[in-house]
Amino acid sequence: MYTYDIEHSPAYASLRVKLTTNQSLIVEAGAMAAMDSHITMKSKMRGGMMKSVGRMFGGESLFLSEFTATGKSGELLLSPGVPGDLCHYQCQSDRSLFIQSSGFVAADPNIVIDTKFQGVKGFFSGESLFLIKASGNGDIWFSSYGTPVKVTICTKILLTSST
Amino acid sequence: MKLEILHQPDSAIAKINLDPQEELVAEAGAMVAMSSNLNVSTTLRKGKGGGIMGGLKRMVGGESLFLSVFRTTSEAGELYLAPKFMGDLLPYQLNGKTLLVQSTGYLASTPGVDLELGFQGFKGFFSGESIFWLKISGNGILLLNAFGGIYEIDVDGEYVVDTGHIVAFEDSLSFRISKANASWWGAIFGGEGLVCRFSGKGKLYCQTHNPSSFGKEIGSQLPAR
Numbered sequence: 001m002y003t004y005d006i007e008h009s010p011a012y013a014s015l016r017v018k019l020t021t022n023q024s025l026i027v028e029a030g031a032m033a034a035m036d037s038h039i040t041m042k043s044k045m046r047g048g049m050m051k052s053v054g055r056m057f058g059g060e061s062l063f064l065s066e067f068t069a070t071g072k073s074g075e076l077l078l079s080p081g082v083p084g085d086l087c088h089y090q091c092q093s094d095r096s097l098f099i100q101s102s103g104f105v106a107a108d109p110n111i112v113i114d115t116k117f118q119g120v121k122g123f124f125s126g127e128s129l130f131l132i133k134a135s136g137n138g139d140i141w142f143s144s145y146g147t148p149v150k151v152t153i154c155t156k157i158l159l160t161s162s163t
Numbered sequence: 164m165k166l167e168i169l170h171q172p173d174s175a176i177a178k179i180n181l182d183p184q185e186e187l188v189a190e191a192g193a194m195v196a197m198s199s200n201l202n203v204s205t206t207l208r209k210g211k212g213g214g215i216m217g218g219l220k221r222m223v224g225g226e227s228l229f230l231s232v233f234r235t236t237s238e239a240g241e242l243y244l245a246p247k248f249m250g251d252l253l254p255y256q257l258n259g260k261t262l263l264v265q266s267t268g269y270l271a272s273t274p275g276v277d278l279e280l281g282f283q284g285f286k287g288f289f290s291g292e293s294i295f296w297l298k299i300s301g302n303g304i305l306l307l308n309a310f311g312g313i314y315e316i317d318v319d320g321e322y323v324v325d326t327g328h329i330v331a332f333e334d335s336l337s338f339r340i341s342k343a344n345a346s347w348w349g350a351i352f353g354g355e356g357l358v359c360r361f362s363g364k365g366k367l368y369c370q371t372h373n374p375s376s377f378g379k380e381i382g383s384q385l386p387a388r
Contacts, residue, residue, distance in 0.1 A: 007371070008312030011173030012250065014371040030356075030376065032343070033328045034369055037321035037360060041343050077369075081376040083173075083249070083311060102380075 002108070002139050006086050010147045013086040014079040015105060019069035026113075027065045027078060027106045035067070036074035042066045066109065080105055080143035087148055089140050096135035099142045108138025164273065166304065168252050172312045175252040176245040177271070181235045189244055189271035191229040198240040204232045230278075246270055246308035248374060253307045253330075255368075261300040261334040264307060268330045273303035298334075307331055311372030322361045327373040333365035 002025070003018040014033060017025060029043065043063045067076055080086070081102075089097050091111055098116070107113065114133045134140050164187070165180040176195065179187060191205065206229070233242055246252070247267075255262065257276060272278070281298040299305055307313070309330045316322060318336055325343075332338075338359045361367055 007314070008172055008251075012311035012371045014312065032325050032358075033371065033373070034316070034322070034324040037323050039323070043344060077314075077371075079311070079371045079373070081373070081380040083372055083377070 004088070004139075004141075006088070010085040012079075012083050013143070014077060015086055015141055017076045017078065017106070018073065019067070019076060020073050021069060021071065023073075024066055024068040024109050025076065025106055026109050026111070027067055027076075028080075028104050029063045029065050031078045031080060031105055032065065032067070032076065033079045034077040036069075036076075038070060038072060039074045039076055040068050040070050042068070064113070078106055078141075082143075082145045084143055084145045085147040086141055086143050089142065091134055091136055091138055091140050093135075093137055096133055097140060097142075099132040099134060100144075101130055101132060103142040103144060104132055104134075105141040105143050107134060107140040108136075110138045111136040111140055164304075166254055166306075168254070172251040174245075174249050175308075176243055177252055177306060179242045179244065179271075181233070181240050181242060183235055183237050183239055185235050186274045187233045187242065187271060188274060188276070189231050189233065190246075190269055191231050193244045193246065193270055194231065194233070195243040195245045197233065197242040200236055200238050201240045201242060202234045202236065204234070206230050206232055244271055244306070248308070248310040250309045250311050250370065250372075251313045253309070253313045253368065255305045255307060255331070257299070257301055257303055257305055259300075259302060261298060262305065262331050263334055264297045264299055264305075264331040265329055266295055266297055268307050268309065269297055269299070269305075270308040271306040272299070273305075275301050275303035276305055277301040307368065309368075309370035310374045310377070311370050313368055313370055316367045316369060317365075318361050318367050319364045320362070322367065324359045324361065324367070324369055325373070326357050326359060327375050328369045328371075329359060330368040330370050332361065332367045335365035336361050336363040336367060338362070 005016040007014050007016055019025060019039065042065070044066050045063055086105060091097055104113065112135050114135070115130045116133045117130055164182060164185055167178045169176050169178055181187060252270065263281065277300050279298040281296045307330055313330055338361045340357050341360045343356065343358045
């Protein structure tokens with residue numbers, strides 16, 4: 001569990017996460033804006049080479065950064081590359097989340113981040129051919145260009161492509 | 164003078180009501196609208212560090228730093244100022260303090276404020292900002308602009324900010340460039356690259372978003388000219 005705050009929402013949302021002692025957070029490469037000086041950063045190809053290359057196809061970078069508050073608690077500020085809003089999602093073992101390829105911001109290290117090929121329908125959706133699949137138990141944050149709208153799907157909903 | 168900031172935080176615009184015979188200095192091109200009785204003139208430089216040396220420095224810096232001066236006559240007037248990038252505005256009361264501002268962070272100031280172009284050396288080159296910084300001192304109000312929201316950090320000791328996120332900092336602080344990672348391999352390939360490590364005691368102002376990351380993200384999707 002993380003203590004976090006989404007600030008400057010909805011136009012220029014940025015994520016402020018408080019890490020407890022020795023707690024880690026997985027972050028999209030390049031998303032760190034500011035942090036306490038005792039937080040250490042490691043670049044990782046998570047899930048091995050193949051998954052990392054897959055992630056690169058997914059529109060994310062090959063590497064993910066892992067930030068750890070060493071010795072004492074600390075604060076980390078993250079902002080996505082494009083202006084827009086940020087959302088938090090609680091992943092559970094029976095409920096994975098698909099994210100549009102460039103939308104990933106940060107996640108609990110327990111979450112597995114995978115890339116899924118969407119096939120031809122992905123090609124026509126106006127998004128990338130790949131989607132990110134986040135599964136496991138923990139917190140995840142994602143961003144959008146503009147404000148995301150939550151839609152609960154019961155039967156079938158028509159979405160304009162590129163939303 | 165009465166200053167009001169509208170449409171915060173995403174598309175902030177400053178509404179300024181000037182009393183008769185009052186003056187305001189602003190970055191060239193910042194004016195959006197104004198009353199017709201305002202006089203506008205262009206000046207090269209305000210305050211200390213003008214003259215030939217100042218001009219040379221400015222040339223080396225690749226910055227013209229032309230400033231517009233808005234002056235009311237016998238009647239009061241109204242003026243709207245907005246920055247180029249969408250984002251927040253921050254009024255800062257100088258009161259004799261010195262503030263270092265990245266060169267695109269300046270929007271406007273009252274006449275008692277001195278602007279001086281300062282060189283930050285090579286670390287300025289790697290900071291993701293321009294090599295030249297504005298050293299702003301004097302008395303009065305300074306209006307800063309940013310890409311995205313502005314947040315204030317009270318630094319006491321050390322603090323790390325990613326390159327490209329700095330708006331301004333008090334001169335009681337200093338920074339050095341270091342790598343974000345323990346290893347060079349990670350610093351180069353990890354996407355985080357270099358960071359600015361601040362030390363000292365004072366206030367630091369950061370912008371939530373990074374103009375060059377935004378440029379990279381949308382650049383490839385722009386139609387060819």
